[in-house]
Amino acid sequence: MDIHEIDWNEVWKDLHEQNLSRRRKEECASIWESRESALEFLERSNKNPQRVAKVFSDLGVGPASRVLDVGAGPGTLAVPLASLCAHVTAVEPAAGMVEVMKEFAQKEGVENLEIVSKRWEDIDPAELSGPYDVVFASYSLGMPDIRAAVEKMCKLATKRVCLYWFLGSSPWEQWMIDLWPALHGQEYRSGPKADVLFHVLYDMGIYPNMETLQLSYTRTFPDFDAAVENFKREYHVETDAQEKILREYLSSVLKEEGGEFVLSGNSMRVKLWWEVDQCA
Numbered sequence: 185m186d187i188h189e190i191d192w193n194e195v196w197k198d199l200h201e202q203n204l205s206r207r208r209k210e211e212c213a214s215i216w217e218s219r220e221s222a223l224e225f226l227e228r229s230n231k232n233p234q235r236v237a238k239v240f241s242d243l244g245v246g247p248a249s250r251v252l253d254v255g256a257g258p259g260t261l262a263v264p265l266a267s268l269c270a271h272v273t274a275v276e277p278a279a280g281m282v283e284v285m286k287e288f289a290q291k292e293g294v295e296n297l298e299i300v301s302k303r304w305e306d307i308d309p310a311e312l313s314g315p316y317d318v319v320f321a322s323y324s325l326g327m328p329d330i331r332a333a334v335e336k337m338c339k340l341a342t343k344r345v346c347l348y349w350f351l352g353s354s355p356w357e358q359w360m361i362d363l364w365p366a367l368h369g370q371e372y373r374s375g376p377k378a379d380v381l382f383h384v385l386y387d388m389g390i391y392p393n394m395e396t397l398q399l400s401y402t403r404t405f406p407d408f409d410a411a412v413e414n415f416k417r418e419y420h421v422e423t424d425a426q427e428k429i430l431r432e433y434l435s436s437v438l439k440e441e442g443g444e445f446v447l448s449g450n451s452m453r454v455k456l457w458w459e460v461d462q463c464a
Protein backbone atom coordinates (compact mmCIF):
# COMPACT_ATOMS: atom_id res chain seq x y z
CA MET A 185 0.00 0.00 0.00
CA ASP A 186 1.27 3.50 -0.86
CA ILE A 187 0.55 5.68 2.15
CA HIS A 188 0.75 8.79 -0.05
CA GLU A 189 -2.33 7.64 -1.91
CA ILE A 190 -4.49 7.83 1.21
CA ASP A 191 -6.72 10.89 1.30
CA TRP A 192 -6.65 11.55 5.05
CA ASN A 193 -9.32 14.22 4.81
CA GLU A 194 -11.64 11.56 3.37
CA VAL A 195 -10.65 9.21 6.22
CA TRP A 196 -11.61 11.98 8.68
CA LYS A 197 -14.96 12.55 6.87
CA ASP A 198 -15.70 8.85 6.90
CA LEU A 199 -14.99 8.33 10.60
CA HIS A 200 -16.85 11.54 11.47
CA GLU A 201 -19.90 10.38 9.48
CA GLN A 202 -19.86 6.83 10.90
CA ASN A 203 -19.62 8.20 14.42
CA LEU A 204 -22.57 10.51 13.87
CA SER A 205 -24.68 7.78 12.32
CA ARG A 206 -24.16 5.76 15.52
CA ARG A 207 -25.49 8.77 17.35
CA ARG A 208 -28.52 8.82 15.08
CA LYS A 209 -27.36 11.31 12.47
CA GLU A 210 -27.19 14.16 14.92
CA GLU A 211 -24.77 16.87 13.96
CA CYS A 212 -21.85 17.06 16.32
CA ALA A 213 -22.98 20.42 17.66
CA SER A 214 -26.53 19.18 18.34
CA ILE A 215 -25.25 16.85 21.09
CA TRP A 216 -24.58 20.11 22.96
CA GLU A 217 -27.88 21.81 22.15
CA SER A 218 -29.57 21.65 25.55
CA ARG A 219 -29.03 24.22 28.29
CA GLU A 220 -28.85 21.35 30.77
CA SER A 221 -25.80 19.74 29.10
CA ALA A 222 -24.15 23.17 28.71
CA LEU A 223 -24.52 23.89 32.44
CA GLU A 224 -23.23 20.43 33.32
CA PHE A 225 -20.21 20.91 31.05
CA LEU A 226 -19.38 24.31 32.56
CA GLU A 227 -19.74 22.99 36.10
CA ARG A 228 -17.45 20.03 35.31
CA SER A 229 -14.90 22.32 33.70
CA ASN A 230 -14.94 24.73 36.65
CA LYS A 231 -13.91 21.82 38.87
CA ASN A 232 -10.71 21.57 36.82
CA PRO A 233 -9.18 25.10 36.84
CA GLN A 234 -5.75 23.61 35.98
CA ARG A 235 -6.98 22.80 32.45
CA VAL A 236 -8.07 26.41 31.88
CA ALA A 237 -4.81 27.77 33.36
CA LYS A 238 -2.78 25.48 31.12
CA VAL A 239 -4.61 26.60 27.97
CA PHE A 240 -3.88 30.24 28.87
CA SER A 241 -0.17 29.62 29.20
CA ASP A 242 -0.19 27.39 26.07
CA LEU A 243 -1.74 30.09 23.92
CA GLY A 244 0.85 32.68 24.95
CA VAL A 245 -1.67 35.51 24.98
CA GLY A 246 -1.56 38.82 26.87
CA PRO A 247 -3.52 42.06 27.41
CA ALA A 248 -3.05 43.19 23.79
CA SER A 249 -4.03 39.87 22.20
CA ARG A 250 -7.00 39.25 19.93
CA VAL A 251 -8.14 35.64 20.10
CA LEU A 252 -10.60 33.43 18.20
CA ASP A 253 -12.09 30.44 20.05
CA VAL A 254 -13.71 27.95 17.62
CA GLY A 255 -16.36 25.77 19.29
CA ALA A 256 -16.27 27.72 22.54
CA GLY A 257 -18.96 25.69 24.35
CA PRO A 258 -20.32 27.53 27.41
CA GLY A 259 -17.34 29.91 27.36
CA THR A 260 -15.17 27.74 29.61
CA LEU A 261 -12.07 29.29 28.02
CA ALA A 262 -13.49 32.24 26.05
CA VAL A 263 -14.95 34.08 29.06
CA PRO A 264 -11.87 33.97 31.35
CA LEU A 265 -9.66 34.66 28.30
CA ALA A 266 -11.67 37.78 27.50
CA SER A 267 -10.86 39.22 30.92
CA LEU A 268 -7.15 38.78 30.14
CA CYS A 269 -7.06 39.82 26.47
CA ALA A 270 -8.04 42.80 24.32
CA HIS A 271 -10.72 40.90 22.41
CA VAL A 272 -12.13 37.36 22.09
CA THR A 273 -14.48 36.08 19.40
CA ALA A 274 -16.26 32.85 20.32
CA VAL A 275 -17.84 30.75 17.58
CA GLU A 276 -20.42 28.34 18.98
CA PRO A 277 -23.42 26.83 17.16
CA ALA A 278 -25.31 25.08 20.01
CA ALA A 279 -28.12 27.24 21.40
CA GLY A 280 -27.81 25.93 24.99
CA MET A 281 -24.07 26.60 25.01
CA VAL A 282 -24.53 30.14 23.68
CA GLU A 283 -27.19 30.92 26.30
CA VAL A 284 -24.95 29.70 29.14
CA MET A 285 -21.89 31.51 27.69
CA LYS A 286 -23.81 34.82 27.61
CA GLU A 287 -24.85 34.38 31.24
CA PHE A 288 -21.30 33.42 32.25
CA ALA A 289 -19.88 36.51 30.47
CA GLN A 290 -22.41 38.77 32.15
CA LYS A 291 -21.68 37.29 35.57
CA GLU A 292 -17.95 37.91 35.04
CA GLY A 293 -18.57 41.47 33.76
CA VAL A 294 -16.91 40.62 30.43
CA GLU A 295 -17.71 43.06 27.63
CA ASN A 296 -15.05 42.35 25.00
CA LEU A 297 -16.43 38.94 24.00
CA GLU A 298 -18.17 38.63 20.63
CA ILE A 299 -20.30 35.49 20.25
CA VAL A 300 -21.06 34.18 16.77
CA SER A 301 -23.71 31.49 16.91
CA LYS A 302 -22.85 29.37 13.87
CA ARG A 303 -21.06 26.21 12.86
CA TRP A 304 -17.46 26.87 11.86
CA GLU A 305 -18.07 25.46 8.38
CA ASP A 306 -20.89 28.00 7.82
CA ILE A 307 -18.76 31.01 8.74
CA ASP A 308 -17.48 33.40 6.11
CA PRO A 309 -14.16 34.77 7.50
CA ALA A 310 -15.24 38.26 6.35
CA GLU A 311 -18.09 38.26 8.89
CA LEU A 312 -15.69 37.95 11.84
CA SER A 313 -13.76 40.85 13.33
CA GLY A 314 -10.41 39.29 12.46
CA PRO A 315 -7.54 38.98 12.08
CA TYR A 316 -6.60 37.32 15.37
CA ASP A 317 -3.18 36.78 16.94
CA VAL A 318 -4.21 33.29 18.01
CA VAL A 319 -6.93 30.99 16.68
CA PHE A 320 -7.67 27.88 18.71
CA ALA A 321 -10.17 25.02 18.91
CA SER A 322 -10.37 23.03 22.11
CA TYR A 323 -12.02 19.59 21.74
CA SER A 324 -14.43 21.08 19.22
CA LEU A 325 -13.38 19.66 15.85
CA GLY A 326 -16.87 18.42 14.96
CA MET A 327 -16.37 19.44 11.35
CA PRO A 328 -16.78 16.96 8.50
CA ASP A 329 -14.18 18.67 6.27
CA ILE A 330 -11.29 19.18 8.67
CA ARG A 331 -8.92 20.38 5.96
CA ALA A 332 -11.24 23.25 5.01
CA ALA A 333 -11.81 23.99 8.71
CA VAL A 334 -8.07 24.28 9.39
CA GLU A 335 -7.50 26.37 6.24
CA LYS A 336 -10.06 28.87 7.51
CA MET A 337 -8.36 29.00 10.92
CA CYS A 338 -5.00 29.66 9.24
CA LYS A 339 -6.50 32.47 7.17
CA LEU A 340 -7.72 34.30 10.25
CA ALA A 341 -4.59 33.93 12.41
CA THR A 342 -1.57 36.22 12.26
CA LYS A 343 0.64 34.32 14.74
CA ARG A 344 -0.46 30.89 15.88
CA VAL A 345 -3.08 28.15 15.52
CA CYS A 346 -3.61 25.69 18.35
CA LEU A 347 -5.82 22.58 18.34
CA TYR A 348 -6.63 20.25 21.23
CA TRP A 349 -7.92 16.83 20.29
CA PHE A 350 -8.20 13.22 21.45
CA LEU A 351 -5.86 10.24 21.35
CA GLY A 352 -7.17 6.66 21.66
CA SER A 353 -10.53 5.79 23.20
CA SER A 354 -11.76 8.13 25.90
CA PRO A 355 -13.55 6.64 28.94
CA TRP A 356 -16.96 7.80 27.66
CA GLU A 357 -16.27 6.21 24.28
CA GLN A 358 -15.27 2.97 25.98
CA TRP A 359 -18.63 2.94 27.79
CA MET A 360 -20.38 3.32 24.43
CA ILE A 361 -18.15 0.70 22.79
CA ASP A 362 -19.13 -1.69 25.62
CA LEU A 363 -22.85 -0.97 25.44
CA TRP A 364 -23.74 -0.27 21.81
CA PRO A 365 -23.89 -3.88 20.54
CA ALA A 366 -26.26 -4.92 23.34
CA LEU A 367 -28.34 -1.73 23.20
CA HIS A 368 -28.50 -1.12 19.46
CA GLY A 369 -27.32 -4.32 17.81
CA GLN A 370 -24.31 -2.70 16.19
CA GLU A 371 -20.76 -1.70 17.01
CA TYR A 372 -20.07 1.78 18.25
CA ARG A 373 -17.82 3.64 15.80
CA SER A 374 -15.53 6.23 17.36
CA GLY A 375 -14.87 9.52 15.63
CA PRO A 376 -11.50 10.46 14.06
CA LYS A 377 -8.60 10.96 16.43
CA ALA A 378 -5.37 12.94 16.37
CA ASP A 379 -3.55 10.36 14.21
CA VAL A 380 -5.84 11.23 11.29
CA LEU A 381 -5.62 14.94 12.11
CA PHE A 382 -1.83 14.81 12.06
CA HIS A 383 -1.87 13.22 8.60
CA VAL A 384 -4.28 15.87 7.29
CA LEU A 385 -2.01 18.64 8.62
CA TYR A 386 1.07 16.91 7.25
CA ASP A 387 -0.51 16.71 3.79
CA MET A 388 -1.25 20.45 4.05
CA GLY A 389 2.45 21.11 4.65
CA ILE A 390 1.88 21.85 8.34
CA TYR A 391 4.29 20.05 10.71
CA PRO A 392 2.81 20.89 14.11
CA ASN A 393 4.42 20.92 17.53
CA MET A 394 2.79 18.32 19.73
CA GLU A 395 2.30 17.78 23.43
CA THR A 396 0.54 14.76 24.87
CA LEU A 397 -1.75 15.39 27.84
CA GLN A 398 -3.62 13.13 30.24
CA LEU A 399 -6.85 14.47 31.67
CA SER A 400 -9.09 12.85 34.22
CA TYR A 401 -12.77 12.66 33.35
CA THR A 402 -15.46 12.36 36.01
CA ARG A 403 -19.25 12.32 35.92
CA THR A 404 -21.04 12.56 39.26
CA PHE A 405 -24.71 11.75 39.93
CA PRO A 406 -26.69 12.25 43.14
CA ASP A 407 -28.07 8.70 42.96
CA PHE A 408 -28.14 5.60 40.75
CA ASP A 409 -31.46 6.49 39.08
CA ALA A 410 -30.17 9.94 38.11
CA ALA A 411 -27.28 8.23 36.31
CA VAL A 412 -29.70 5.87 34.54
CA GLU A 413 -31.93 8.77 33.43
CA ASN A 414 -28.89 10.68 32.12
CA PHE A 415 -27.54 7.79 30.05
CA LYS A 416 -31.01 6.80 28.82
CA ARG A 417 -31.07 10.22 27.15
CA GLU A 418 -27.48 10.13 25.92
CA TYR A 419 -27.62 6.56 24.61
CA HIS A 420 -31.14 6.69 23.13
CA VAL A 421 -32.50 4.02 25.46
CA GLU A 422 -36.21 3.59 24.78
CA THR A 423 -37.35 0.06 25.68
CA ASP A 424 -37.49 -1.77 29.03
CA ALA A 425 -35.07 -4.38 27.69
CA GLN A 426 -32.53 -1.66 26.82
CA GLU A 427 -32.96 -0.05 30.23
CA LYS A 428 -32.24 -3.38 31.93
CA ILE A 429 -28.97 -3.68 29.97
CA LEU A 430 -28.02 -0.10 30.86
CA ARG A 431 -28.80 -0.62 34.57
CA GLU A 432 -26.70 -3.78 34.71
CA TYR A 433 -23.78 -2.05 33.00
CA LEU A 434 -23.95 1.03 35.22
CA SER A 435 -24.08 -1.06 38.36
CA SER A 436 -20.79 -2.64 37.26
CA VAL A 437 -18.96 0.65 36.50
CA LEU A 438 -20.49 3.30 38.82
CA LYS A 439 -18.73 3.74 42.14
CA GLU A 440 -20.44 5.03 45.26
CA GLU A 441 -18.36 7.77 46.85
CA GLY A 442 -19.56 9.88 49.77
CA GLY A 443 -23.22 9.24 48.94
CA GLU A 444 -22.78 10.10 45.24
CA PHE A 445 -22.42 7.89 42.18
CA VAL A 446 -19.29 8.46 40.17
CA LEU A 447 -18.03 7.35 36.75
CA SER A 448 -14.43 8.21 36.04
CA GLY A 449 -11.40 7.45 33.93
CA ASN A 450 -8.41 9.04 32.24
CA SER A 451 -8.38 10.27 28.69
CA MET A 452 -5.35 10.97 26.54
CA ARG A 453 -5.34 14.21 24.62
CA VAL A 454 -2.94 16.13 22.44
CA LYS A 455 -2.18 19.77 21.83
CA LEU A 456 -1.07 20.51 18.25
CA TRP A 457 0.15 23.98 17.43
CA TRP A 458 2.09 25.84 14.78
CA GLU A 459 3.08 29.33 13.72
CA VAL A 460 1.03 30.56 10.77
CA ASP A 461 4.02 31.14 8.53
CA GLN A 462 3.69 27.35 7.95
CA CYS A 463 0.22 27.75 6.45
CA ALA A 464 0.18 27.75 2.66
Ligand SMILES: C[S@@+](CC[C@H](N)C(=O)[O-])C[C@H]1O[C@@H](n2cnc3c(N)ncnc32)[C@H](O)[C@@H]1O
Nearest residue numbers: 212213216255256257260278303304322324326
Ligand atom coordinates in the same frame (compact mmCIF):
# COMPACT_ATOMS: atom_id res chain seq x y z
C1 LIG B 1 -16.46 19.53 24.29
S1 LIG B 1 -17.13 21.12 23.93
C2 LIG B 1 -15.65 22.09 24.19
C3 LIG B 1 -15.92 23.50 24.66
C4 LIG B 1 -14.68 24.36 24.88
N1 LIG B 1 -13.95 24.55 23.65
C5 LIG B 1 -13.78 23.78 25.94
O1 LIG B 1 -12.69 23.27 25.63
O2 LIG B 1 -14.16 23.83 27.12
C6 LIG B 1 -17.26 21.04 22.17
C7 LIG B 1 -17.98 22.24 21.55
O3 LIG B 1 -17.69 22.26 20.14
C8 LIG B 1 -18.83 22.72 19.46
N2 LIG B 1 -18.80 22.27 18.06
C9 LIG B 1 -18.98 21.01 17.60
N3 LIG B 1 -18.96 21.00 16.26
C10 LIG B 1 -18.74 22.28 15.86
C11 LIG B 1 -18.65 22.92 14.58
N4 LIG B 1 -18.78 22.21 13.46
N5 LIG B 1 -18.42 24.27 14.54
C12 LIG B 1 -18.28 24.97 15.69
N6 LIG B 1 -18.38 24.42 16.93
C13 LIG B 1 -18.62 23.09 17.01
C14 LIG B 1 -19.99 22.08 20.24
O4 LIG B 1 -21.22 22.76 19.99
C15 LIG B 1 -19.50 22.19 21.67
O5 LIG B 1 -19.97 23.35 22.29
